[in-house]
Amino acid sequence: MRWKDIGDVDCSIARTLSVIGDRWTLLVLRDAFLGVRRFEDFQNDLGLSRHLLADRLGILVEHEILDRRPYSERPPRYEYRLTAKGLDLYPVIISIAGWGDRWMAGEDGPPLTLRHQSCGEIIAPALTCPCCGERIDPRQMTPLSRGASP
Amino acid sequence: MRWKDIGDVDCSIARTLSVIGDRWTLLVLRDAFLGVRRFEDFQNDLGLSRHLLADRLGILVEHEILDRRPYSERPPRYEYRLTAKGLDLYPVIISIAGWGDRWMAGEDGPPLTLRHQSCGEIIAPALTCPCCGERIDPRQMTPLSRGASP
DNA sequence: CCGACTGAGTTCCCTTTTAGAACTTATTCA
DNA sequence: TGAATAAGTTCTAAAAGGGAACTCAGTCGG
Numbered sequence: 001m002r003w004k005d006i007g008d009v010d011c012s013i014a015r016t017l018s019v020i021g022d023r024w025t026l027l028v029l030r031d032a033f034l035g036v037r038r039f040e041d042f043q044n045d046l047g048l049s050r051h052l053l054a055d056r057l058g059i060l061v062e063h064e065i066l067d068r069r070p071y072s073e074r075p076p077r078y079e080y081r082l083t084a085k086g087l088d089l090y091p092v093i094i095s096i097a098g099w100g101d102r103w104m105a106g107e108d109g110p111p112l113t114l115r116h117q118s119c120g121e122i123i124a125p126a127l128t129c130p131c132c133g134e135r136i137d138p139r140q141m142t143p144l145s146r147g148a149s150p
Numbered sequence: 151m152r153w154k155d156i157g158d159v160d161c162s163i164a165r166t167l168s169v170i171g172d173r174w175t176l177l178v179l180r181d182a183f184l185g186v187r188r189f190e191d192f193q194n195d196l197g198l199s200r201h202l203l204a205d206r207l208g209i210l211v212e213h214e215i216l217d218r219r220p221y222s223e224r225p226p227r228y229e230y231r232l233t234a235k236g237l238d239l240y241p242v243i244i245s246i247a248g249w250g251d252r253w254m255a256g257e258d259g260p261p262l263t264l265r266h267q268s269c270g271e272i273i274a275p276a277l278t279c280p281c282c283g284e285r286i287d288p289r290q291m292t293p294l295s296r297g298a299s300p
Numbered sequence: 301c302c303g304a305c306t307g308a309g310t311t312c313c314c315t316t317t318t319a320g321a322a323c324t325t326a327t328t329c330a
Numbered sequence: 331t332g333a334a335t336a337a338g339t340t341c342t343a344a345a346a347g348g349g350a351a352c353t354c355a356g357t358c359g360g
Contacts, residue, residue: 001197002319002345003173010261012250013180013243019254022174023347024152030163034293039308048151049348054309075356077307085253090288091245091277093163099242100162103235104169108296111160115292119282122294127241128278130285132269138240142265143184144272146258152316152348173318189337199319204338225327227336 019063020089024048025056026096032066032086033093037079065089094125169213170239174198175206176246182216182236183243187229215239244275 007018020026027046036042057080060066065086067107071079094114101110101124116123127136134140157168162180170176177196186192193203201291207230210216215236221229251260251274266273284290 004159004174006177010256011180012247012254012260012262014250015254016246017173017176023156023167023171023173026167026171027156027164028193030161033288040306043308049350050309051311051349052347067173072307075307075354078309083292087288088252089249090286090291091240092242092249094277094286095241095245097162100164100166102238104162104165106160110162111296112162112264113227113294113296115205115294116279116281116284117292118284119279119292121279121281123281125277125286125291126280127244127275128283129266129269129271129273130276131266131271131273133278133283134265134266134268136216136240136244138183138237140267141240141275142267144263144265146261190335193337199321200321200338201340202318221335222327225325225336 003039019059019065020092022056024052025060026093028053028056029059029065029082029086029089030093032080033090035042037081039078039080042080060086095127098124098126153272169209170242172206174202175210178203178206178210179215179232179236179239180243180247182230182232187231189230192230205244210236210291221281241275244271245277248276 006014006021009015018052024046027048028042031042031045039050039053039057042057046053057066057068061068061080063085064083067078067083067113068078068080071077096113097110104122105111113122114124115121128134129136137139151233153168156164157173159165170179174196177198178192181192181195186195189200189203192207193200196203207216207218211218211230213235214233216230217233218228218230221227247260247262255261263272264274265271278284279286
């Protein structure tokens with residue numbers, strides 16, 4: 001199968017990855033969450049080719065994950081900002097960062113930590129059940145296909 | 151920058167993506183979480199080239215995300231199973247699936263739902279603060295660099 | 301007013317990666 | 331004996347990516 005057809009598969013993971021599953025895209029989004037907004041800043045920070053960056057930003061704009069808006073009319077200059085749909089990718093970014101912190105960090109520990117303003121603590125967000133509040137354990141989750149018997 | 155050097159960047163997201171950020175790898179892991187264990191089954195389900203599949207499985211084994219073990223001595227046959235390190239990627243997979251369910255699902259809704267055995271409900275796991283239990287809102291999270299003032 | 305500079309891309313050429321099919325190896329089954 | 335199976339490996343053409351140079355519109359310093 002060609003990668004370009006992967007978004008047609010009836011699977012939310014495949015469909016999501018068809019948009020953000022490319023090598024650089026999640027790093028572009030990481031930068032966006034850290035406040036990077038401009039083409040030059042993404043390029044300098046990530047060091048990917050300008051060609052690819054333009055392409056990836058275009059895809060994210062097309063899928064309404066980023067919004068391209070002018071911040072100067074003359075000369076014409078644009079910046080990229082996360083939309084609501086883009087902000088909703090936060091759990092993906094955080095989960096990836098969390099795993100990296102637990103399994104790939106060096107001696108010095110995680111390069112970046114997060115403070116939760118609501119409670120003031122430095123935390124590592126975790127998946128929980130919105131119903132019973134319990135921490136999610138993969139072995140406690142059963143997948144059900146659409147239309148499967150209850 | 152070359153992609154192969156991305157793992158050297160001092161960032162947990164970059165380091166994680168250097169291992170699992172490739173296009174097919176997360177789909178291989180999705181299958182692993184759904185119980186797929188054998189080369190042929192991965193290949194038939196995903197439809198990627200056998201060449202790439204062998205390569206990606208090799209990388210996952212090398213990083214101890216999957217364990218390659220014989221399930222038959224004669225003829226020699228192997229299966230791939232998630233290790234603890236691999237199982238710990240569950241939040242990543244689930245977050246990706248959750249976003250796809252919310253933003254990319256068709257008319258029929260999510261193709262797959264999850265039942266939480268502990269409470270019996272069909273749920274969508276969500277990120278919460280392990281300290282105060284509140285649901286995570288990206289705007290309530292402040293990133294702090296290692297060594298930054300408290 | 302002229303030349304250098306800036307931000308946001310494009311274009312070009314060459315290298316690396318990927319897709320798809322065919323081939324290999326070891327062993328069992330009919 | 332011949333076909334089938336699982337798990338790869340090898341081959342070639344096509345697609346994607348890397349890096350540097352180029353464009354374009356407007357601004358700034360002298």
